[in-house]
Amino acid sequence: MITEKEISKQIGRVVKSPIRVGSVTDLKIDVSSFLHFFRPFFSELQDDAYVVRGKQIAFLKEVFPEDSVSIEKLHKAYFEGTETLDALDYWLQQLTEAQKREFEQLSTITRQRNISSFLIEIWDDQYFVERIIQQGFEQDVDDFRVWKRVFKQASRLAVENEMFFELLKRMARLVKQIHPEVRKIQITSHFMRTISHEKIKGENAPEGVHEDGAQYIMSALVVNRQNITGAESQIYEKTMAETNELIFKKVLQPGEFIFQADTGEEFTFGNDLWHYVTPIEPEDISKPGIRDIIGFDIDILE
Template sequence: MITEKEISKRIGKTIKSPIRVGSVADLRIDVSSFLHFFRPFFSQLQDDVYLVRGKQIAFLKTTFSSDSEAIEKLHKPYFEGTKSIDVLAYWIQQLDEDQKQEFDRLSTITRQRNIATFLIEIWDDQYFVERIVEQGFEQDVDDFRVWKRVFKQADRDTVENKSFFELLKKMAGLVKRIHPETRKIQITSHFMRTISKEKIKGENSPEGVHEDGAQYIMSALVINRQNIVGAESQIYEKTTTKDNELIYTKVLEPGEFIFQADTGEEFTFGNDLWHYVTPIEPEDISKPGIRDIIGFDMDILE
């Protein structure tokens, strides 16, 4: 497993904030069995309409720059679903044919997901898993992701099983090895499919180089790469000059993951880590390209 120590040697600069790059095999999980079990569940995911709504608003603000302020006032209620697309009809109806085609392209679903949250309690080196259901998902960040999103809860068959509980315990173990005093961890899982069709790229990180708002993340545990190019995972350090310095890159293959400190770690360890994943495109444009991952947000509660 690659750690921040190996990365420090490669770049000639000390990185103290925790990074782990490896495979589920490093967690003593059989890769083939793990992938075979979880791949079918990605056909059950719900369309991520929030990504589409954000693209639509951005396009209309650019196209009707003089009305940008009025459109932005509708951004949050439309994004959260308290207002329908009808509130944008005034501007949509004014689009010419080329603009309408671009608006329709931006309205194509390129991401699907579901979600599940768990409490992991640790007593005498025993790990106990309890699922909790939260009504909405919000991130402690400075962009649109701070707004409330409601995603489909993962089916019980997907996440309430021995294989997934074992994975959760292993991830909690990664955190506990960094913080031995840890007794309770909250972990939110995101089963996500990114889709690319013809000239429509699949955005893995539409927010750009970013943090997720959790203490630790597994930015991606890849389950499937099908007919795609791209999806290079990148780790950055944000320096005092507010520039983002690229410190590590890797195209993750099925079974591989990146675990890293995410938010507030600069005060604990000294390095402010951010991350990004490049878009995907289909290798054969006659077929869709697909990337399936499980992402995890992890916060120490006690």
């Protein structure tokens, strides 16, 4: 497993904030069994319309810069779904035919997902998992992800089983290796599919280089790569000059993951880590390209 120590040697300076790059085999989980079990559950995900709404707003602000303030006033309500597309009709009616085609193209769904949350309690090196239901999802960040999003809950078959619970326990152990005193952890999982078509890239991280607002993340545990190029996972450090310096990159294959400190770690360890994943495109443009991952947000409660 690659850690911050190996990355420090590669870049020639010390990175203290925790990073783990490996495979589920490093977590003592059989990779073939893992992939075979979880791949079918990605066919039951819900379309993520939030990404589309954000692209639509950005497009209209670009086309009508003189109205960008008025359009932005509708952004949050439209993003959260309390306003419909009708709220944007004033500008939609003014689009040229070419602009309408472009708007229609960027309105294509390129991401699907579901969500589930768990409490992991640790007593005498025993790990106990309990699922909890959260109706909304918000991230402690400085962009649109701070707004409330509601996603479909993962099915019981997908996440309330021995293999998924074992994965959660292994992630909790990664945290406990860093913080031996930890007793309670909350983990939120995201099953997520990114889809790309001939002229439409699949954006894995439409917000750009970012943090997720959790103490730790498993930014991606890849389950499937089908007919795609791209999706290079990148770890950045925000430096004193407020620039993002790339310190690690890797195209994760099925069964591989990146676990890293995410938010606030600069005060504990000294390095401010951020991350990004490049878009995907189909190798064979006659068919869609697909990338399936499970992402995890991890917070220490006690």
